[in-house]
Amino acid sequence: MMDENEISYLIRGAIFNVYKNLGPGFLESIYELALEFELREKGLKCEKQVSLPFYYRATELGVFRLDLLVNDKVIVEIKSVSELMPIHHKQLISYLKLSGLKLGILVNFNVENISDGIFRKVNGL
Structure with a gap:
């Protein structure tokens, strides 16, 4: 079973693949579909538009x-x-707190260099 850091490493690789193939300029929904595809190809469980209750x-x-x-562990925004x-x-920090999860990744695909568009956020619980 992978921990959050191992999952994060694979997510980052998938983000780079999507950016390499699509580049900037598409709608978020396109990146969501492509990233879901890449993550599943890496053998990860990936659910999109997951509803969580708000109390x-x-x-x-x-x-x-x-x-x-x-993998029920990392949120990607x-x-x-x-x-x-x-x-x-x-x-993203609010989502982490409300879900009780530890790690989230915020990615902005509309950048010149995708390395500048990836941010890890940790829930201090």
């Missing part, structure tokens, strides 16, 4: 959706924007 004061009020959930804003980072 406020012990009452379920609705759901929030994760772009990708990999996909963006294709000209510039990531602080709220994008905070969004």
Whole structure:
């Protein structure tokens, strides 16, 4: 069974493959499909648009959706924007807290160099 760091390494490789094949300029939904394909090819369990319940004061009020959930351990939040804003980072941290998971990866595919578009976020629990 792989830990979060091993899964993260494979996710990063998949992100590089998608970027190499598509480059910048597509909608997030296209990157989501391509990344899901790459992750499954690497033998990872990958679910897209996963609904998780949102509770406020012990009452379920609705759901929030994760772009990708990999091996039930790592959240991948996909963006294709000209510039990531602080709220994008905070969004992933909130998802980690609400889900109880430890690791998330925020990726912005709309960059000149994909290395500049990948961010690891850790839930301090």
